[in-house]
Amino acid sequence: MMARDSLCPPAPTTRCRHTGFPSIASVLNAVLILVVLALFASAALSPLPAVATPVHTITLGAEVQSQHYIVQARHESVASSTLDKAERAWSQLAPHFGRLPKKPITIVVVEDSAEYEQIQPAPMTRGFATFGGRQIYLLGAQLDQEVVTHELAHILLGLNVRDGLDIPDWFNEGLAQYASGAQRPSLEFIYAATSGGFVPLPALDSIDALQGPNRDLATVEGLAVVGFLADTYGEPDLWRLVAHLATARSFGQALIDTYGRTDQEISRQWMAYARNNYSLFSASGLRFIGGFAFIVLALVAATLWFIRRSVLLARKVGEPSLTQTEVNAARALEDEWKSTHGSGGPAAFPAEDRRTIDTPPPPP
Numbered sequence: 001m002m003a004r005d006s007l008c009p010p011a012p013t014t015r016c017r018h019t020g021f022p023s024i025a026s027v028l029n030a031v032l033i034l035v036v037l038a039l040f041a042s043a044a045l046s047p048l049p050a051v052a053t054p055v056h057t058i059t060l061g062a063e064v065q066s067q068h069y070i071v072q073a074r075h076e077s078v079a080s081s082t083l084d085k086a087e088r089a090w091s092q093l094a095p096h097f098g099r100l101p102k103k104p105i106t107i108v109v110v111e112d113s114a115e116y117e118q119i120q121p122a123p124m125t126r127g128f129a130t131f132g133g134r135q136i137y138l139l140g141a142q143l144d145q146e147v148v149t150h151e152l153a154h155i156l157l158g159l160n161v162r163d164g165l166d167i168p169d170w171f172n173e174g175l176a177q178y179a180s181g182a183q184r185p186s187l188e189f190i191y192a193a194t195s196g197g198f199v200p201l202p203a204l205d206s207i208d209a210l211q212g213p214n215r216d217l218a219t220v221e222g223l224a225v226v227g228f229l230a231d232t233y234g235e236p237d238l239w240r241l242v243a244h245l246a247t248a249r250s251f252g253q254a255l256i257d258t259y260g261r262t263d264q265e266i267s268r269q270w271m272a273y274a275r276n277n278y279s280l281f282s283a284s285g286l287r288f289i290g291g292f293a294f295i296v297l298a299l300v301a302a303t304l305w306f307i308r309r310s311v312l313l314a315r316k317v318g319e320p321s322l323t324q325t326e327v328n329a330a331r332a333l334e335d336e337w338k339s340t341h342g343s344g345g346p347a348a349f350p351a352e353d354r355r356t357i358d359t360p361p362p363p364p
Contacts, residue, residue, distance in 0.1 A: 069087070071109065157175060165245060177226070184223060199217070204218070
């Protein structure tokens with residue numbers, strides 16, 4: 001998730017009237033300043049220091065560094081594992097960008113979910129970074145390789161875009177997802193293509209990824225469009241497009257310089273690609289229908305098996321069975337026969353005895 005450069009309002013200013021002698025207010029202000037300085041000094045010596053965000057405070061306790069990063073977190077194990085992920089992301093992305101940060105990037109892992117909710121620029125995010133800046137904030141509870149690579153992609157892309165050149169949010173978010181290896185959500189794509197949720201690129205250009213009712217479309221369709229560019233023209237041309245953003249007059253001009261087609265032509269190609277690949281009767285759609293039908297049939301078969309088994313168990317329970325007294329009597333009679341005639345099984349019984357044992361007595 002990309003964040004704007006700064007959301008911090010300027011601190012309010014106060015005016016005071018000067019007199020010849022110190023007023024009570026000035027004395028209180030001096031005392032307040034001393035208290036604040038004392039608090040800062042104690043925080044510097046605390047084992048759990050705090051870092052100030054534009055609005056709120058995050059509790060931290062560990063810091064690890066490398067040539068490329070400064071990683072801060074509450075626990076050293078979290079900071080170290082995050083640094084490992086960040087270095088892997090650097091090795092993956094850095095070769096694709098001509099301009100890299102001159103100073104280490106600061107990564108702040110917010111392990112307290114409540115603290116993270118207070119600073120995230122939009123709901124339901126796992127991390128955010130300033131476009132072209134040097135700070136990344138990550139939600140510790142959902143930290144993985146994908147989100148670290150995603151946020152680093154925002155920073156590196158911003159550093160390689162010409163000053164004053166606006167790029168659409170769909171490309172910023174789509175490239176970050178593509179570069180981080182995000183899976184294309186087939187079901188979501190199929191639903192969007194079938195219901196008319198995908199829009200032409202000129203309309204998509206105006207959608208803000210942070211604000212507005214359709215902000216998710218910049219993320220969902222952004223990934224789909226970047227995937228379309230890579231599938232249609234090849235991934236090397238996708239990175240050539242990124243390189244052209246350093247000198248192009250506009251994003252549309254960068255498309256022409258890379259693909260030899262205008263944004264309108266690219267848009268028409270994209271809409272045709274979406275219909276062919278994500279409609280209900282496309283290959284992806286048919287695979288989804290087949291998988292869904294298989295699941296339904298499996299559920300029906302399991303339900304029928306369960307019903308049949310329940311009926312059989314109910315019948316078995318309802319059948320008459322011998323009581324324990326009858327079982328004990330039969331065993332006693334068998335033991336008596338064996339002691340008198342020896343062991344020979346039911347076949348050794350004389351016919352009249354078998355009839356006496358096997359046939360219940362007539363009712364009185």
